Amino acid sequence: MSDFEKICHAVLDGEDELALAEAEQLLAAGKAPLTIINDGLIAAMSEVGRLFKEGDLFVPEVMMSAHTVAGVIEALRPHLGAEAANRGRIVIGTVKGDLHDIGKNLVALLLSSNGFTVIDLGNDVAPERFLQAAEEHRADIVGLSALLTTTMSNMRATIEAFVAAGRRDSVRIIIGGAPVTADYAAEIGADGYSEDATEAVELCRRLMEVGA
Amino acid sequence: MIIGELINSSRKAVRPLIAERDAQAICEVAAAQVKAGADYIDLNCGTFLEEEPERLRWLVETVRQAVDAPLSLDSPNPQALASALPAAGQQVLINSISAEKERFRALLPLILEYRAKVVALCMADGEIAQTAEDRVMIGGKLIEDLTAAGVALDDIYLDPLVQPLSVSEAGAGVITETVRRIRQLYPGVHTVCGLSNISFGLPNRKLINRYFLAQAISAGMDSFILDPTDQKLMGAYYASRALAGQDRFCGQYLKAHRRGLYSGE
Numbered sequence: 001m002s003d004f005e006k007i008c009h010a011v012l013d014g015e016d017e018l019a020l021a022e023a024e025q026l027l028a029a030g031k032a033p034l035t036i037i038n039d040g041l042i043a044a045m046s047e048v049g050r051l052f053k054e055g056d057l058f059v060p061e062v063m064m065s066a067h068t069v070a071g072v073i074e075a076l077r078p079h080l081g082a083e084a085a086n087r088g089r090i091v092i093g094t095v096k097g098d099l100h101d102i103g104k105n106l107v108a109l110l111l112s113s114n115g116f117t118v119i120d121l122g123n124d125v126a127p128e129r130f131l132q133a134a135e136e137h138r139a140d141i142v143g144l145s146a147l148l149t150t151t152m153s154n155m156r157a158t159i160e161a162f163v164a165a166g167r168r169d170s171v172r173i174i175i176g177g178a179p180v181t182a183d184y185a186a187e188i189g190a191d192g193y194s195e196d197a198t199e200a201v202e203l204c205r206r207l208m209e210v211g212a
Numbered sequence: 213m214i215i216g217e218l219i220n221s222s223r224k225a226v227r228p229l230i231a232e233r234d235a236q237a238i239c240e241v242a243a244a245q246v247k248a249g250a251d252y253i254d255l256n257c258g259t260f261l262e263e264e265p266e267r268l269r270w271l272v273e274t275v276r277q278a279v280d281a282p283l284s285l286d287s288p289n290p291q292a293l294a295s296a297l298p299a300a301g302q303q304v305l306i307n308s309i310s311a312e313k314e315r316f317r318a319l320l321p322l323i324l325e326y327r328a329k330v331v332a333l334c335m336a337d338g339e340i341a342q343t344a345e346d347r348v349m350i351g352g353k354l355i356e357d358l359t360a361a362g363v364a365l366d367d368i369y370l371d372p373l374v375q376p377l378s379v380s381e382a383g384a385g386v387i388t389e390t391v392r393r394i395r396q397l398y399p400g401v402h403t404v405c406g407l408s409n410i411s412f413g414l415p416n417r418k419l420i421n422r423y424f425l426a427q428a429i430s431a432g433m434d435s436f437i438l439d440p441t442d443q444k445l446m447g448a449y450y451a452s453r454a455l456a457g458q459d460r461f462c463g464q465y466l467k468a469h470r471r472g473l474y475s476g477e
């Protein structure tokens with residue numbers, strides 16, 4: 001049995017206290033905090049993503065696991081020191097004119113529980129704010145969300161703002177949301193599109209690999 | 213009141229019918245919903261984006277020829293509504309306005325010009341209100357502003373904003389509580405929701421939809437945007453209305469039974 005099997009199970013079951021206790025034990029046994037995150041928590045979330053994709057897990061279960069992971073990462077933070085878990089920095093938000101944030105929140109939660117650093121700008125985010133935040137936080141990826149067909153055009157406007165500012169090549173821009181399609185992503189010149197939150201994690205992973 | 217939701221371009225089966233202007237197939241979907249008990253036919257082609265005004269106009273003209281039921285124009289886009297409204301006929305429903313300033317300002321003149329009924333989302337600029345209290349406050353403001361502009365209370369359908377159970381820790385309580393308070397504070401106003409939003413992200417969505425329908429009816433909600441060809445759902449609708457005392461002498465329940473409009477299971 002692998003050292004991390006128990007904590008993986010605790011994450012899959014959404015057992016907050018059990019996962020915390022396991023993390024403590026692993027620390028006491030001399031495991032590095034970052035190893036616990038990578039081989040325990042993130043490995044478990046990959047499995048959660050896989051099961052969700054196959055239809056064996058449902059949205060509330062995915063959220064539950066992500067919450068468990070968030071709690072453990074929080075507890076491990078004091079032990080992490082400078083060696084922060086960082087697979088990439090992602091600025092995310094719902095585009096201007098759109099107040100819907102359920103999908104965006106789910107993506108943000110999954111990305112952070114998969115080791116990404118997420119800067120969540122909230123909803124109704126103007127192109128200039130995306131631009132400013134991407135610069136300020138040195139974002140690798142900018143994620144745009146829209147639920148409404150009437151606000152999708154602001155995804156294009158946001159990408160155009162990056163182009164106009166001469167910053168388009170310094171970030172990858174990805175988009176998602178109920179009415180959004182891969183065709184639309186291609187049409188407006190986005191670097192990626194994902195159908196759901198677990199696919200968004202995969203997409204960010206891929207983009208970070210290509211970027212490295 | 214039942215608003216049939218099936219003519220929506222975000223549904224995979226329907227999008228190509230609109231794209232290819234298959235008038236006959238669209239008319240069949242409309243007629244099937246009326247036959248199944250729909251009072252209104254909702255038309256949504258938002259996914260056509262820039263082409264929405266022209267597509268919505270075509271949908272309205274097409275469906276208008278097939279059925280007598282009034283139409284619900286499902287778009288927040290003033291250009292699309294302006295293009296489709298002249299052809300929409302009597303008793304049209306605009307779905308929807310909200311308390312977001314820009315959207316309210318753009319849609320109000322159309323509501324007044326066409327003396328339309330209107331779905332009003334309990335949603336204002338800023339964050340989506342999380343508590344029943346805040347949603348009722350936004351709903352109250354909408355009622356005030358709409359009636360002040362000349363819209364009759366009976367033409368207003370407040371939508372408390374149904375968000376998925378799968379991402380809500382409090383369940384559907386916020387929605388039923390919002391409806392209860394609105395009914396107390398503003399008797400005479402209608403309440404409505406897009407039913408299937410509740411079950412997003414969960415298995416066996418129809419089951420969740422059905423039980424939520426019963427709870428919403430018992431809280432006093434009187435109108436629903438749903439799939440009327442789902443006979444089990446329609447059974448839940450008629451039975452719940454009778455149980456909630458909204459169906460005098462069980463008249464609708466019995467009539468629908470004789471017409472075979474719902475499944476008895």
